[in-house]
Amino acid sequence: MKINIHEIPPQGVTLEETISGEILDVDRPDIEVDGPVRVKAQVQRKKDGVRIGLEIEAGIHITCGRCLDYIEKNITRQSEVFKPVKEDKVIDLIQIAREELVLGFPATALCREDCRGLCPVCGRNRNLRQCNCPEDSRVSQNIKIE
Numbered sequence: 001m002k003i004n005i006h007e008i009p010p011q012g013v014t015l016e017e018t019i020s021g022e023i024l025d026v027d028r029p030d031i032e033v034d035g036p037v038r039v040k041a042q043v044q045r046k047k048d049g050v051r052i053g054l055e056i057e058a059g060i061h062i063t064c065g066r067c068l069d070y071i072e073k074n075i076t077r078q079s080e081v082f083k084p085v086k087e088d089k090v091i092d093l094i095q096i097a098r099e100e101l102v103l104g105f106p107a108t109a110l111c112r113e114d115c116r117g118l119c120p121v122c123g124r125n126r127n128l129r130q131c132n133c134p135e136d137s138r139v140s141q142n143i144k145i146e
Contacts, residue, residue, distance in 0.1 A: 001094050008043055014040065014042050014043075018037070028105075032061050037057070050083045052081045056075070058101060060073050064109060064115060066111075067116070069111050079100050
């Protein structure tokens with residue numbers, strides 16, 4: 001999804017493409033793109049650059065920040081990017097979409113609002129089964145009162 005800035009008509013152009021998540025190469029250990037990514041770009045040439053309005057839709061698998069279960073989420077991101085015209089004659093919209101998609105990733109995610117997380121003593125997922133570890137054991141391990 002590349003566009004030559006000299007081929008952008010005065011009224012602008014809208015490009016839409018569905019691309020593989022693998023092409024974007026944005027997977028992290030805790031997040032992976034699941035399936036195709038829809039990218040829609042409205043590109044307009046301005047006096048001193050190019051304005052790009054982006055809409056990105058993608059499905060992701062993300063790890064819960066408390067219990068480490070995988071969650072499926074859909075991300076929809078809308079943004080506007082301005083690229084100054086320099087010597088670049090071709091703008092790579094895939095690279096811009098990659099950057100905007102990564103910015104749309106949640107910093108942390110929860111599988112549900114009341115996620116109980118992992119037991120800090122035995123590591124069991126407390127959403128699935130309660131363990132018999134004392135609740136305050138993590139506090140007593142970290143604080144020594146004299």
